[in-house]
Amino acid sequence: MKICISCEKDIEGKNAVPIKEDRIIRTIRSIKKMLRMAKMNELYVCESCVQKHTERRKTFEKHMLFGSVFAGVVIVIMVGAMLFTGKLDLWAFLSAFIVAGVILCLPIFKYAPAIDGSINPAQSAEPPKPKKTPKRVIKKKMR
Ligand SMILES: [Zn+2]
Numbered sequence: 001m002k003i004c005i006s007c008e009k010d011i012e013g014k015n016a017v018p019i020k021e022d023r024i025i026r027t028i029r030s031i032k033k034m035l036r037m038a039k040m041n042e043l044y045v046c047e048s049c050v051q052k053h054t055e056r057r058k059t060f061e062k063h064m065l066f067g068s069v070f071a072g073v074v075i076v077i078m079v080g081a082m083l084f085t086g087k088l089d090l091w092a093f094l095s096a097f098i099v100a101g102v103i104l105c106l107p108i109f110k111y112a113p114a115i116d117g118s119i120n121p122a123q124s125a126e127p128p129k130p131k132k133t134p135k136r137v138i139k140k141k142m143r
Helices: 023-034 047-085 090-110
Strands: 002-004 016-018 042-046
Touching: 042 047, 047 090
Parallel strands: 002 042
Antiparallel strands: 016 042
């Protein structure tokens, strides 16, 4: 069956875009298979959910980015502190990585898969305008 992952309805007779099969989707599938819960549905996002889904995806990407930056900062600070104090504590070292790992995993709760293409290819966003850096006019005072 082809279903929409957002409203969980059959997309029969509706416009829909397929979901990209990424590592997370494959992992969820294999877990479901192990638990014999796999329905082997083909996943889509239907027309009416596309906008909502795109927003969710953007939020997820932001969280992912923030998570990886934050995890990196945590490791740098903790390892840096250890090097600074000269005490190489294995447990502190490990906990830095555990904390970083947890931070990295948190965005999974906001997971929204990428979609393959879009429903309205004509409705493409305007090309990003190059940012104009204001030219500083150096006023030379004539004396
Ligand atoms: Zn839907």
